[in-house]
Amino acid sequence: MSGTFDDGAIAQTNHDEGEIRYVGSHEHGNVLVTKHPEGERLTPERSLTIVQHSPSGFAVGYRGSGPAQLALAVLLDYTDNAALAQEHYQTFKDEVISRLEYGADGTWTITNADIKQVLPDDIAPPA
Numbered sequence: 001m002s003g004t005f006d007d008g009a010i011a012q013t014n015h016d017e018g019e020i021r022y023v024g025s026h027e028h029g030n031v032l033v034t035k036h037p038e039g040e041r042l043t044p045e046r047s048l049t050i051v052q053h054s055p056s057g058f059a060v061g062y063r064g065s066g067p068a069q070l071a072l073a074v075l076l077d078y079t080d081n082a083a084l085a086q087e088h089y090q091t092f093k094d095e096v097i098s099r100l101e102y103g104a105d106g107t108w109t110i111t112n113a114d115i116k117q118v119l120p121d122d123i124a125p126p127a
Contacts, residue, residue: 022074022110024060026102031058033070035077047073050082060100060108067097078115092118 021036033042044057047069058073059066071093075085095118100108 019112020078020115021112022077023107024058024070024100024109025107031060031066031070033058033073042073042077044069044073047076047085050076050086060097060102063094063098067093071097074110074115075119079119084119088118 019037022033022042023036024031024033026032034040035042044054048055051068051072053072054065054069057066058070060070061067068089072085072089074097075089075092076082079085092115096110096114100110102108
């Protein structure tokens with residue numbers, strides 16, 4: 001994750017070739033998330049069909065409804081498996097999303113490694 005954690009430790013900002021990253025920014029009162037390297041926008045719509053925590057959108061930095069919706073949306077997008085995403089998103093919210101803070105550049109980043117820390121070892125993202 002880029003940016004900082006609550007404890008002030010600076011997180012990794014280097015990215016490996018082909019690494020999936022979700023980069024968030026705050027624009028006009030909304031959290032916008034872009035998946036890289038594709039550059040596709042991640043929206044809450046698909047995750048809202050599973051659980052409706054925050055129809056108004058995503059948030060980071062605490063353990064609330066906006067972070068829960070983001071955690072579910074990221075895991076659903078990354079795994080393309082609704083049951084798996086639903087099983088692990090609360091842990092992902094608590095261990096990753098709630099600790100995100102915006103960096104000096106106004107963004108935060110979630111990496112493959114951040115996601116894999118909450119998934120079973122034998123789960124790989126879809127090709």
